[in-house]
Amino acid sequence: MGLPGILGLALGMMTRRLWLGAMMGGLISIVATLLFAHWDFANVATTELLIAIVVGLCAGTLGSAIRIKGATV
Amino acid sequence: MADSPEKRGWIGRIWNAIWTPAVMFSSGFLILSGFLAGIMFWGGFHWTLELTNTEEFCTSCHTMETNLGEYRETIHYNNHSGVRAICSDCHVPHEWNHKIKAKIMAVKDVYHELAGTISTPEKYEAHRLSMASTVWKKMKASDSRECRNCHNFDYMDFTIQEARAASEHQRAIDNSMTCIDCHQGIAHSLPQGYQEEYQKITDALASETTGKLQQQVADGSTEIRSYLTTQSD
Numbered sequence: 001m002g003l004p005g006i007l008g009l010a011l012g013m014m015t016r017r018l019w020l021g022a023m024m025g026g027l028i029s030i031v032a033t034l035l036f037a038h039w040d041f042a043n044v045a046t047t048e049l050l051i052a053i054v055v056g057l058c059a060g061t062l063g064s065a066i067r068i069k070g071a072t073v
Numbered sequence: 074m075a076d077s078p079e080k081r082g083w084i085g086r087i088w089n090a091i092w093t094p095a096v097m098f099s100s101g102f103l104i105l106s107g108f109l110a111g112i113m114f115w116g117g118f119h120w121t122l123e124l125t126n127t128e129e130f131c132t133s134c135h136t137m138e139t140n141l142g143e144y145r146e147t148i149h150y151n152n153h154s155g156v157r158a159i160c161s162d163c164h165v166p167h168e169w170n171h172k173i174k175a176k177i178m179a180v181k182d183v184y185h186e187l188a189g190t191i192s193t194p195e196k197y198e199a200h201r202l203s204m205a206s207t208v209w210k211k212m213k214a215s216d217s218r219e220c221r222n223c224h225n226f227d228y229m230d231f232t233i234q235e236a237r238a239a240s241e242h243q244r245a246i247d248n249s250m251t252c253i254d255c256h257q258g259i260a261h262s263l264p265q266g267y268q269e270e271y272q273k274i275t276d277a278l279a280s281e282t283t284g285k286l287q288q289q290v291a292d293g294s295t296e297i298r299s300y301l302t303t304q305s306d
Contacts, residue, residue: 010109013102070102 003036004029004056012063021067025060029053122176126161134186139197143261163219163260164208171218202264209253210274217252224252 008025015021029052037043081089095103124130132141140160144150149158166172191197191204212219226246231239241255257263257271264270 006109006112010106010113013106013109066102066105070099070105071097073097 002052002055003032004052005059007032008056008059009063009066012060012065013067015064016067016071018061018064018068021060021064022057023060025056025058025063026053027056028060029056032056122172125176126165128159128161131160134182136186136189136191136197139191139194140261147260149260158223158260162222166215166218167222168218171215198264201262202266202270205257205261205264205267206270206274209257209271210278212253213251213274213278220252220256 004025007028011024011028012021015024030049033044033049033052034041098106131137144160149163165175185191189196191200226242229242231242234242244250245252245255254275257267
């Protein structure tokens with residue numbers, strides 16, 4: 001899953017709102033990609049960033065779905 | 074009541090929350106979140122551990138300046154190929170169990186930095202032999218494990234080595250010697266009386282090994298006698 005997937009899932013599990021989970025997953029994927037690129041967009045390939053965002057969005061949404069299914073709060 | 078929830082402090086409330094069964098979360102949710110937390114903790118732990126293996130970290134203490142200066146004069150710092158061995162390559166094992174042991178033992182370095190045990194050149198020189206001796210003993214006992222992470226007799230081409238080096242390496246293989254037997258002072262200056270000290274280490278380790286062998290023989294003597302008696306019958 002990589003860092004966007006792991007962090008996206010973890011952040012998604014913190015909310016019951018699917019859109020918020022997806023958004024946090026997407027944002028964290030951008031941060032994670034930049035972290036590995038030493039905080040320089042010049043070192044980031046567009047495809048790499050897009051894949052990371054998609055993974056982050058999916059993981060965040062999945063995290064929120066797990067929260068809805070597995071928790072009452 | 075003294076322990077009623079209303080009168081508890083924040084530590085008491087946290088303690089209570091930790092030990093109260095989670096009724097809001099399903100087992101699946103807790104397992105998944107625990108798994109994720111485990112991944113992140115393990116990643117963070119490894120990342121932090123690797124940060125303590127960097128040259129910058131090792132030499133950030135004042136007392137390590139002498140070591141650093143000496144190391145910078147050696148082939149492990151500056152050479153024709155640009156391949157380097159930093160502090161952790163020689164002083165921190167790669168294998169997990171040995172690495173964690175080395176990291177725990179390294180806590181004493183923090184104590185000695187704070188206590189100023191080797192804070193002046195005079196103090197450093199006074200402790201140089203004992204510090205070197207400790208490292209040599211570890212290397213001799215581990216068959217120079219950290220050297221062998223990069224150097225391996227199996228892949229040494231003696232034909233392109235200097236004649237003396239090739240001859241000495243062949244002698245080392247023939248006599249089951251280890252790297253540190255000859256290469257003391259490869260990264261730091263040698264103290265006075267180092268040869269006598271190294272001989273003491275070699276003798277001490279040899280006697281330990283002999284003692285263990287003799288103990289094994291003594292432990293197994295009854296079995297051996299019994300076996301021989303059975304065979305002769």
